[in-house]
Amino acid sequence: xxxxxxxxxxxxxxxxxxxxxxxxxxxxxxxxxxxxxxxxxxxxxxxxxxxxxxxxxxxxxxxxxxxxxxxxxxxxxxxxxxxxxxxxxxxxxxxxxxxxxxxxxxxxxxxxxxxxxxxxxxxxxxxxxxxxxxxxxxxxxxxxxxxxxxxxxxxxxxxxxxxxxxxxxxxxxxxxxxxxxxxxxxxxxxxxxxxxxxxxxxxxxxxxxxxxxxxxxxxxxxxxxxxxxxxxxxxxxxxxxxxxxxxxxxxxxxxxxxxxxxxxxxxxxxxxxxxxxxxxxxxxxxxxxxxxxxxxxxxxxxxxxxxxxxxxxxxxxxxxxxxxxxxxxxxxxxxxxxxxxxxxxxxxxxxxxxxxxxxxxxxxxxxxxxxxxxxxxxxx
Amino acid sequence: xxxxxxxxxxxxxxxxxxxxxxxxxxxxxxxxxxxxxxxxxxxxxxxxxxxxxxxxxxxxxxxxxxxxxxxxxxxxxxxxxxxxxxxxxxxxxxxxxxxxxxxxxxxxxxxxxxxxxxxxxxxxxxxxxxxxxxxxxxxxx
Ligand SMILES: [Zn+2]
Numbered sequence: 125x126x127x128x129x130x131x132x133x134x135x136x137x138x139x140x141x142x143x144x145x146x147x148x149x150x151x152x153x154x155x156x157x158x159x160x161x162x163x164x165x166x167x168x169x170x171x172x173x174x175x176x177x178x179x180x181x182x183x184x185x186x187x188x189x190x191x192x193x194x195x196x197x198x199x200x201x202x203x204x205x206x207x208x209x210x211x212x213x214x215x216x217x218x219x220x221x222x223x224x225x226x227x228x229x230x231x232x233x234x235x236x237x238x239x240x241x242x243x244x245x246x247x248x249x250x251x252x253x254x255x256x257x258x259x260x261x262x263x264x265x266x267x268x269x270x271x272x273x274x275x276x277x278x279x280x281x282x283x284x285x286x287x288x289x290x291x292x293x294x295x296x297x298x299x300x301x302x303x304x305x306x307x308x309x310x311x312x313x314x315x316x317x318x319x320x321x322x323x324x325x326x327x328x329x330x331x332x333x334x335x336x337x338x339x340x341x342x343x344x345x346x347x348x349x350x351x352x353x354x355x356x357x358x359x360x361x362x363x364x365x366x367x368x369x370x371x372x373x374x375x376x377x378x379x380x381x382x383x384x385x386x387x388x389x390x391x392x393x394x395x396x397x398x399x400x401x402x403x404x405x406x407x408x409x410x411x412x413x414x415x416x417x418x419x420x421x422x423x424x425x426x427x428x429x430x431x432x433x434x435x436x437x438x439x440x441x442x443x444x445x446x447x448x449x450x451x452x453x454x455x456x457x458x459x460x461x462x463x464x465x466x467x468x469x470x471x472x473x474x475x476x477x478x479x480x481x482x483x484x485x486x487x488x489x490x491x492x493x494x495x496x497x498x499x500x501x502x503x504x
Numbered sequence: 505x506x507x508x509x510x511x512x513x514x515x516x517x518x519x520x521x522x523x524x525x526x527x528x529x530x531x532x533x534x535x536x537x538x539x540x541x542x543x544x545x546x547x548x549x550x551x552x553x554x555x556x557x558x559x560x561x562x563x564x565x566x567x568x569x570x571x572x573x574x575x576x577x578x579x580x581x582x583x584x585x586x587x588x589x590x591x592x593x594x595x596x597x598x599x600x601x602x603x604x605x606x607x608x609x610x611x612x613x614x615x616x617x618x619x620x621x622x623x624x625x626x627x628x629x630x631x632x633x634x635x636x637x638x639x640x641x642x643x644x645x
Contacts, residue, residue, distance in 0.1 A: 240576060246512050246539060247576065248511040248512040248515065248638070250575075250576030250577065251511065251576055251577065251627075252511065252577075252579075252605055252627060252638055253569055253573050253577045253591070254604075254605070255573070255576055255577075256569065259567050259569060259591050262567035263565040263566060263591070263593065266565050266566060266567055266616070267564065267565035270565075311570070312568070312570050313570055314567040314568065314569060314570065315567050315570070315611050316567075317567075360545050360546040361546075367603065368539060368603050369527075369538035369600040370593065370600065370601045370603075371535065371546070371601075372595065372599075372601065
């Protein structure tokens, strides 16, 4: 049994002081129900996650107490992806016909505050100032630039593109284009990455209604099919965030593994994808994830990005809604935002940020601590 | 007299004439891990022995922390006295790549592949006057 996405809803990302994270989640859920033309009481199950805005299952207080199983999912940046996998399997197994996936969050300003103990690391690691995801991303791209000749100008061009795409997306947080010069000369945060090359914690919510594929046209004239949803954790020897040490022999990270599994599940290859949403916690991540997901060889990003290939009109559009850089990162909602964007793209409803040429296959990818990755492939 | 205490037990030998970082090495697969652990992340083996890591290695990658981190960061610095610091992975031959703070914070003076020594120095002073010792990586003179 295939699985279809027949309803999507979003609460704009950014800062919404007047609403709690949960209320933003309810807002997105109502829009998703409306989009599918169903009522909350029609929903047979739900999976959801939020890191900083309370338990996702309290959404039932807003939406109604119907007695359905609502399972909370907490998997860092892969929370949305993990919810989606769970819903995918719940429908594929034949247990349910229709359900919902919800993700919302509301974080404080500033860099995420990670707790070493929660991740099984000694307190000394945080005390000396190494419990910083931004340092990991900076060190990973520093090494990558050294090994594969990526220029600092290319780093800035990734941010420039993100803010251009954000300016075309009414649900994005950052909606003003910023020049390459301003990005490159903004405050250095972790060399070689400047302030405008990083995303920030933010707020937002996304909900999706999924159903068995043979029921899809009851709910939607434009169903989008979930062909693959995979999630992997790190293997020994991969270079990951929050690692006091790493092995001398390096192996591929969880992104490579999740991508391969997804392509195998969907029976398609990287070259078949028409639009890509790749985790861009900062610009280096987007660059490296292009190759890790199989969309180019290591080092080819320099020429591709300089030639504009990753822009909306390019051969390989990446993060067409502005990505994390322009939307910020409400962790519980971030992965589902990518899926929302791809459903819009495949329906041809993305407006100013629509990729041309009637896209048929779309790809999402997230990566997060302590070395996890989730991928989806959607097809119309 | 000032007492010097290590930032965590078991991270490195202290006090010692020639202090060294401590790793565990798996007797089954030979993989080393820092800090020393009870089991092997590579093969799940539990037969591990603690050993001293070499004191000199090559810089694998690095960055500079330009702003003062929030808690759990715990130094004696204030927003006014904070100085940016380097962080990097030092590849220790035959061992592992260990992440640590660098004594150098000038990006012009850091490059991948340079030789560095593992050194031990005070990181902060506790309210009772104890000096807390941490390990750092220092460019070879
Ligand atoms: Zn072993």
